Amino acid sequence: MRGEHVWAESGSSDAEGEVSGGAAADGEGEMHMVDATDGSDAEDPDFPADADAASDAQLQEAIQRVRADRSLVPPPLPTPPTLALLARPADKLRAVQAFIERLGYNYTGTDYFDVRKNRPFARVLETARLIVRTALPIKCVEAVFVAVLLTQERSELERVPFAFKSRVDGRVAKHIVLAVRQPGVGWGALGLSRRKELYYKELGSCAQLSDLYVGFLRGYEAVCHRLVRVRVGLPVPHDSFSAERLCWAYRSLSVRADDAAAHADVCAQLNAFARSAPKLAHAWRASGGAGACLLYTSPSPR
Numbered sequence: 001m002r003g004e005h006v007w008a009e010s011g012s013s014d015a016e017g018e019v020s021g022g023a024a025a026d027g028e029g030e031m032h033m034v035d036a037t038d039g040s041d042a043e044d045p046d047f048p049a050d051a052d053a054a055s056d057a058q059l060q061e062a063i064q065r066v067r068a069d070r071s072l073v074p075p076p077l078p079t080p081p082t083l084a085l086l087a088r089p090a091d092k093l094r095a096v097q098a099f100i101e102r103l104g105y106n107y108t109g110t111d112y113f114d115v116r117k118n119r120p121f122a123r124v125l126e127t128a129r130l131i132v133r134t135a136l137p138i139k140c141v142e143a144v145f146v147a148v149l150l151t152q153e154r155s156e157l158e159r160v161p162f163a164f165k166s167r168v169d170g171r172v173a174k175h176i177v178l179a180v181r182q183p184g185v186g187w188g189a190l191g192l193s194r195r196k197e198l199y200y201k202e203l204g205s206c207a208q209l210s211d212l213y214v215g216f217l218r219g220y221e222a223v224c225h226r227l228v229r230v231r232v233g234l235p236v237p238h239d240s241f242s243a244e245r246l247c248w249a250y251r252s253l254s255v256r257a258d259d260a261a262a263h264a265d266v267c268a269q270l271n272a273f274a275r276s277a278p279k280l281a282h283a284w285r286a287s288g289g290a291g292a293c294l295l296y297t298s299p300s301p302r
Helices: 051-068 089-103 121-134 140-150 209-222 260-286
Strands: 158-168 171-182 186-190 201-206 226-232 251-254
Touching: 089 140, 089 186, 089 201, 121 140, 140 158, 140 171, 140 186, 158 209, 158 260, 171 201, 171 209, 186 209, 201 209, 209 226, 209 260, 226 260, 251 260
Parallel strands: none
Antiparallel strands: 158 171, 158 226, 171 186, 186 201, 226 251
8 A cells, every 4th residue: 555554444324426226336327247157167178177276377477577577667656736737727626537537446346435424524634635645545524535635725716515315216316526616716526436427527627506506417317327316515724733523514406407497406405505605604613513404405306
């Protein structure tokens, strides 16, 4: 692990990307199916019984040759961007997104990092720093952690967690990105997914939060998922030493894209939230985070 200690906590109850139905998948709910064998015990003449043992021996021999080859050097680690060198706000976010993508998506089925969100903010940033140092593959939650860390010094940016719940073939999938707004520029999003439609949106490509929502709604439709709920959290603080726990879901709205009135209501609710989010965050922090975080939820469609 490049000499770094890596946390591995599986089964986290608040980790995004879980799919119901007893099968593991990423935030987009894709299922990896393995064809079952026919159970036959007959020996294949093309693959003798000792083929596995021979293959293992050859593999170990190849590994030893690689380790003994002093001409080989470790692959370079991705370097976090220096945002101060970039003038345009959209270029800054594009550089952050490029770094996240260089980390790569984690297809292993094992979490390398602590993905619990209900922790003090400073601990979340510690995990993000560990991800940057080790440069191991990540999923959507870790991508949000890294996006927060790399934009932490950009006080002009307003950042809110933006989470989604979708259904496909009777299964439920969860996903999360970091929605980012700069006054006078507009909204964008940072994150990671196996589906390019479901993470990065260029800063300024959306005038309102509802436009960002519609962009992800269309993305889910493109990958044959039905979006059923969207949640938006309070703005993430720029105080890196804060011990507060973030409000990851302040407003939860059911999605009924086929109902024009319901769709318009979701858009109106998101835009109203975006206008009042700074004041809501101030009140939340003034209360010490003691109040209920999820203050509004719309009924689920029947």
